[in-house]
Amino acid sequence: xSAESAEQHPAHAPGVPVVSVIGDGQxxxxxxxxxxxxxxxxxxxxxxxxxxxxxxxxxxxxGDYTDIDDLRRAATGAQAVTFDHEHVPxxxxxxxxxxxxxxxxxxEALVHAQDKLVMRKKLREIGAPVPPFAAIAxxxxxxxxxxxxxxxxxxxxxxxxYDGHGVWFPHSEEELAELVxxxxxxxxxLMGEQKVALxxxxxxxxxxxxxxxxxxxxxxxxVQSDGICAEAVAPAPGLSQExxxxxxxxxxxxxxxxxxxxxxxxxxxxxxxxxxxPAISVNELAMRPHNTGHWTQDxxxxxxxxxxxxxxTDRPLGSTATLxxxxxxxxxxxxxxxxxxxxxxxxxxxxxxxxEAKIHLYGKTHRPGRKIGHVNLCxxxxxxxxxxxxxxxxxxVHARWADDDENE
Amino acid sequence: xSAESAEQHPAHAPGVPVVSVIGDGQxxxxxxxxxxxxxxxxxxxxxxxxxxxxxxxxxxxxGDYTDIDDLRRAATGAQAVTFDHEHVPxxxxxxxxxxxxxxxxxxEALVHAQDKLVMRKKLREIGAPVPPFAAIAxxxxxxxxxxxxxxxxxxxxxxxxYDGHGVWFPHSEEELAELVxxxxxxxxxLMGEQKVALxxxxxxxxxxxxxxxxxxxxxxxxVQSDGICAEAVAPAPGLSQExxxxxxxxxxxxxxxxxxxxxxxxxxxxxxxxxxxPAISVNELAMRPHNTGHWTQDxxxxxxxxxxxxxxTDRPLGSTATLxxxxxxxxxxxxxxxxxxxxxxxxxxxxxxxxEAKIHLYGKTHRPGRKIGHVNLCxxxxxxxxxxxxxxxxxxVHARWADDDENE
Ligand SMILES: Nc1ncnc2c1ncn2[C@@H]1O[C@H](COP(=O)(O)OP(=O)(O)OP(=O)(O)O)[C@@H](O)[C@H]1O
Ligand SMILES: Nc1ncnc2c1ncn2[C@@H]1O[C@H](COP(=O)(O)OP(=O)(O)OP(=O)(O)O)[C@@H](O)[C@H]1O
Numbered sequence: 001x002s003a004e005s006a007e008q009h010p011a012h013a014p015g016v017p018v019v020s021v022i023g024d025g026q027x028x029x030x031x032x033x034x035x036x037x038x039x040x041x042x043x044x045x046x047x048x049x050x051x052x053x054x055x056x057x058x059x060x061x062x063g064d065y066t067d068i069d070d071l072r073r074a075a076t077g078a079q080a081v082t083f084d085h086e087h088v089p090x091x092x093x094x095x096x097x098x099x100x101x102x103x104x105x106x107x108e109a110l111v112h113a114q115d116k117l118v119m120r121k122k123l124r125e126i127g128a129p130v131p132p133f134a135a136i137a138x139x140x141x142x143x144x145x146x147x148x149x150x151x152x153x154x155x156x157x158x159x160x161x162y163d164g165h166g167v168w169f170p171h172s173e174e175e176l177a178e179l180v181x182x183x184x185x186x187x188x189x190l191m192g193e194q195k196v197a198l199x200x201x202x203x204x205x206x207x208x209x210x211x212x213x214x215x216x217x218x219x220x221x222x223v224q225s226d227g228i229c230a231e232a233v234a235p236a237p238g239l240s241q242e243x244x245x246x247x248x249x250x251x252x253x254x255x256x257x258x259x260x261x262x263x264x265x266x267x268x269x270x271x272x273x274x275x276x277x278p279a280i281s282v283n284e285l286a287m288r289p290h291n292t293g294h295w296t297q298d299x300x301x302x303x304x305x306x307x308x309x310x311x312x313t314d315r316p317l318g319s320t321a322t323l324x325x326x327x328x329x330x331x332x333x334x335x336x337x338x339x340x341x342x343x344x345x346x347x348x349x350x351x352x353x354x355x356e357a358k359i360h361l362y363g364k365t366h367r368p369g370r371k372i373g374h375v376n377l378c379x380x381x382x383x384x385x386x387x388x389x390x391x392x393x394x395x396x397v398h399a400r401w402a403d404d405d406e407n408e
Numbered sequence: 409x410s411a412e413s414a415e416q417h418p419a420h421a422p423g424v425p426v427v428s429v430i431g432d433g434q435x436x437x438x439x440x441x442x443x444x445x446x447x448x449x450x451x452x453x454x455x456x457x458x459x460x461x462x463x464x465x466x467x468x469x470x471g472d473y474t475d476i477d478d479l480r481r482a483a484t485g486a487q488a489v490t491f492d493h494e495h496v497p498x499x500x501x502x503x504x505x506x507x508x509x510x511x512x513x514x515x516e517a518l519v520h521a522q523d524k525l526v527m528r529k530k531l532r533e534i535g536a537p538v539p540p541f542a543a544i545a546x547x548x549x550x551x552x553x554x555x556x557x558x559x560x561x562x563x564x565x566x567x568x569x570y571d572g573h574g575v576w577f578p579h580s581e582e583e584l585a586e587l588v589x590x591x592x593x594x595x596x597x598l599m600g601e602q603k604v605a606l607x608x609x610x611x612x613x614x615x616x617x618x619x620x621x622x623x624x625x626x627x628x629x630x631v632q633s634d635g636i637c638a639e640a641v642a643p644a645p646g647l648s649q650e651x652x653x654x655x656x657x658x659x660x661x662x663x664x665x666x667x668x669x670x671x672x673x674x675x676x677x678x679x680x681x682x683x684x685x686p687a688i689s690v691n692e693l694a695m696r697p698h699n700t701g702h703w704t705q706d707x708x709x710x711x712x713x714x715x716x717x718x719x720x721t722d723r724p725l726g727s728t729a730t731l732x733x734x735x736x737x738x739x740x741x742x743x744x745x746x747x748x749x750x751x752x753x754x755x756x757x758x759x760x761x762x763x764e765a766k767i768h769l770y771g772k773t774h775r776p777g778r779k780i781g782h783v784n785l786c787x788x789x790x791x792x793x794x795x796x797x798x799x800x801x802x803x804x805v806h807a808r809w810a811d812d813d814e815n816e
Contacts, residue, residue: 010458013771017752033444036437036464037705039751039769039781050418056444058466297445301706301764301786315752316759323731323786343447344425344723351724356709361447363421373447378709378731 006077011041011059017313018043020074021053022065023084026362026371027289027305028053030297031084034305045074052362053084068092075101082262082312083288086113087160104210104261104312105287112258113287117158117191126257128250129281131269136190142180145192146173152195155179157188164227169195202236202268202280203292204251207307207317210261215307215317216248217300222267222292228369229291231390232329234299234322237382240278243270247280254285263308265290291331291371296320298358298376299327324378328385330393332373338366339399346399350375350392353401357392414485419449419467425721426451428482429461430473431492434770434779435697435713436461438705439492442713453482460770461492476500483509490670490720491696494521495568512618512669512720513695520666521695525566525599534665536658537689539677544598550588553600554581560603563587565596572635577603610644610676610688611700612659615715615725618669623715623725624656625708630675630700636777637699639798640737642707642730645790648686651678655688662693671716673698699739699779704728706766706784707735732786736793738801740781746774747807754807758783758800761809765800 006018016039021028024046032042032053045061046054054060063070065088075081080102090107097103112119123130134145136155146153153176157166170176183190201224206216218235236244251266267284293304302310302318310317339346347359354377361373375392379385394402414426424447429436432454440450440461453469454462462468471478473496483489488510498515505511520527531538542553544563554561561584565574578584591598609632614624626643644652659674675692701712710718710726718725747754755767762785769781783800787793802810 010456011463013458013463014773015750015752016769016771029444032464033441036441036444037766037768038755039767039771041463041771048418050421055419055421055449055466056440056464058463058468060466298709301766310759313752315756317763318759319763321764342423344423344721347446348723351718351726355725355727356729358445358709359447360445361424363424363447363449365422 004076006043006059008077009043009059011043011057013039013041016040017079018077019309019313020045020078020081021084022071022074022081022088024048024051024053025084026052026364027084029056029362030289030294030303030305030360031309032056034303034309038306038309040309043074043078045070052364055363066092068095071096072099078102080104080312082308083110086110086287090114106259106261109259109261110287113285115158116156116161116284117189119285120191120193122258123254123282126253128254129279131194131196131281133191133193136180136192138184139177139180142176142190142192143173146176149192149194154193154195156191156193157183158191159189164224167227196269196271196281198269198271199278200270201283202239202247202270203232203290204247204266204268205263205290205293205304206248206251206255206266207263207304207311208252208255208260209311209317210314212256213317214252214255215320216252217293217296217304217320218322219244219247220292220295226369228331228333228371230331230333231386232292232295233382233386234295234327234329237326243278243280250280250282254282258285260287262287262312263289263293263304265292267292291374292329294360294374295327295329295376297360299323299378325380326382326385327376327378328382328389330375330377330389331371332361332375332393332396334366334368334370334372335397336368341399343396346396349399350395353395354388354392357388359392359396412484414451414467416485417451417467419451419465421447421449424448425487426485427717427721428453428486428489429492430479430482430489430496432456432459432461433492434460434772435492437464437770438697438702438711438713438768439717440464442711442717446714446717448717451482451486453478460772463771474500476503479504480507486510488512488720490716491518494518494695498522514667514669517666517668518695521693523566524564524569524692525597527693528599528601530666531662531690534661536662537687539602539604539689541599541601544588544600546592547585547588550584550598550600551581554584557600557602562601562603564599564601565591566599567597572632575635604677604679604689606677606679607686608678609691610647610655610678611640611698612655612674612676613671613698613701613712614656614659614663614674615671615712615719616663616668617719617725618722620664621725622660622663623728624660625701625704625712625728626730627652627655627676628700628703634777636739636741636779638739638741639794640700640703641790641794642703642735642737645734651686651688658688658690662690666693668695670695670720671697671701671712673700675700699782700737702768702782703735703737703784705768707731707786733788734790734793735784735786736790736797738783738785738797739779740769740783740801740804742774742776742778742780743805744776749807751804754804757807758803761803762796762800765796767800767804 093107221236223231273279501515629644631639
């Protein structure tokens with residue numbers, strides 16, 4: 001479609017900053033929601049006209065985010081370029097910057113969300129807590145690491161993993177050696193990390209502007225299932241004020257030290273230290289709105305999507321105050337089969353039972369395990385809110401109530 | 409642009425209901441925001457590709473809402489057709505319905521939002537409180553009405569008025585006679601209404617589905633300035649529970665009796681009755697999201713825009729519970745002049761001072777008096793929240809702080 005400069009496209013009101021988003025998934029889609037209310041409209045680099053975000057954006061450039069010419073076309077006339085994923089080659093971003101494009105976050109920051117090993121080295125350098133790790137360039141490296149951590153090994157692809165793809169837990173040194181041999185042969189750069197006896201996972205999210213302002217959201221508990229975020233509870237139940245503060249401070253520090261702009265999600269492990277006290281270490285960074293921040297759409301004064309747009313255009317950040325004692329976000333992941341009941345009817349059933357449930361869908365068709373939406377629910381207590389949000393999301397997937405006796 | 413059926417347009421995910429909105433203003437724009445999060449995308453009948461709503465909708469049919477062919481093109485393949493204004497000729501809607509189109513609200517209901525006289529006759533018939541009124545087909549009718557209400561006359565054009573255009577308060581019988589003579593000559597159908605000694609204006613909003621479910625929002629106080637809504641405070645401060653209940657019940661009854669679907673706004677006068685007690689009477693009906701309902705975007709579990717879409721597609725309605733003790737909405741109306749400071753910088757100034765302020769802009773360029781956006785602010789007490797929302801909106805208009813001594 002459009003290859004003209006953003007200034008010429010009727011989607012953009014005169015005098016309003018145009019933000020180009022590289023990517024066409026649900027994160028870009030939800031950025032568009034926020035943009036609209038701010039009086040903007042996004043420009044998109046999309047792979048297909050019917051992609052999640054492309055459905056709802058009038059100024060849609062079709063192209064490939066690994067192609068410098070396509071990136072250039074999408075950037076033309078935009079006040080800032082940002083992302084809904086971290087897979088754009090950093091050399092292209094350096095090139096765009098050399099040509100005068102305002103890329104937020106920039107490649108020096110973004111590389112830490114692209115490469116798990118680079119990230120860990122940097123975090124260790126700035127004194128941020130990470131589990132023991134090592135680069136693995138050979139089967140020997142792998143075996144040495146196995147010994148070093150007493151067999152508690154988590155093997156990770158340094159690049160390209162997502163939703164748990166690219167993470168392995170070998171049960172024996174032999175299994176590790178075989179796995180590493182195969183993966184290295186395929187050209188997958190690897191690292192080993194000590195397997196943490198985690199008590200739960202947390203997420204500390206902040207937003208930062210190029211000119212320095214940072215704001216943090218409350219730390220949330222994130223429940224992972226098969227490597228995919230299944231649920232987020234905000235604020236994290238039972239988290240001590242002291243540890244919450246430590247997690248927020250850590251995220252703020254990482255944002256500053258790495259020069260992150262826009263939204264930064266710091267995925268954390270909570271575990272018990274040698275003294276039996278709860279402690280945290282960093283697992284993963286994301287430099288964009290993040291699944292564990294979807295709850296902010298309905299549970300917070302400023303959603304992560306609005307905040308991201310404000311941050312990447314270097315405008316003052318919004319309040320991160322909560323609107324309810326607890327907000328639960330539950331993902332809607334495509335089930336093994338797609339029930340015959342149309343999604344629209346499933347929504348009706350959920351709304352009939354839970355008029356407070358906020359359903360967010362991404363305009364995606366069914367595929368097993370695919371993220372097709374989420375449910376946000378605000379409430380007064382964790383147990384009830386969690387139960388209801390789970391029931392709601394579960395109904396959207398399976399078209400039946402998980403607590404219905406007849407299902408058992 | 410597109411004249412194809414909605415089913416073919418890539419903006420619409422398979423299996424998702426397509427809603428066509430006739431109109432391209434800010435109400436359609438904000439419906440699109442809601443639609444996106446529900447996994448839909450609107451189809452639009454717009455007058456121009458750069459209109460407020462057209463900027464943010466990929467499936468945009470260009471045309472004229474008074475042209476039956478254009479309406480037909482916009483309706484093709486849509487599960488429901490609805491409106492962002494009430495100016496579509498009802499004969500066209502009857503025609504579309506005859507052709508199988510699902511029009512919500514239907515013309516039998518909509519006519520009461522188009523014609524002030526038809527509306528008042530109907531309300532009188534169902535026993536809803538309206539000030540004394542009469543049709544005015546001649547200067548004699550006008551003088552007779554002047555006598556009947558002791559000179560307390562508000563003259564109204566039956567059709568086509570908005571934002572106070574089409575409403576006159578003549579100071580003498582002569583002025584009335586002259587005005588009526590001129591207007592009748594121009595072919596303006598007229599009615600007279602007793603001028604109410606109103607204490608303030610209220611708005612009672614509800615949503616209703618074709619299958620009958622109705623939900624009411626809290627009644628708000630609406631402050632008008634020169635016939636334009638300037639501010640809404642939710643819930644209406646100092647309104648007795650009893651009167652609030654009466655206003656809600658009235659709106660529910662009107663929705664049912666008139667067969668309204670989607671959102672209905674009942675604009676009300678509050679005045680003191682003969683016993684000196686607060687009482688209400690109806691001023692105006694709107695059958696679509698309404699300016700006095702913008703606060704629901706940030707102050708309510710379900711916004712009027714989401715509720716409207718749910719209602720016109722006959723899906724269960726959402727909770728209308730509030731998220732804060734008070735929410736204030738203040739309109740941003742183009743000032744006499746447009747300040748040199750770009751709007752984007754004005755937003756930054758407002759956000760710097762009020763990180764809780766929710767700014768909503770419509771992608772419209774400046775014109776004196778034009779509605780270009782609004783600010784929502786949630787808070788704990790009316791006075792502070794009102795003051796801050798006013799300061800914020802005022803800054804967006806004038807690029808200066810109204811409470812800054814240097815301005816005085
Ligand atoms: N060192 C570790 N110790 C224990 N469990 C781990 C470790 N590293 C990862 N995991 C588990 O594996 C899951 C996926 O790991 P990770 O987050 O690194 O993968 P990813 O594919 O990058 O995921 P995401 O898409 O969430 O970023 C984690 O959520 C956690 O449950
Ligand atoms: N009978 C009346 N007595 C006193 N004031 C009135 C009366 N009718 C209208 N007004 C005043 O005039 C304003 C505009 O009137 P009205 O709402 O009928 O006009 P409108 O153009 O249809 O406005 P809107 O666009 O808000 O529907 C009202 O908000 C009220 O302040």
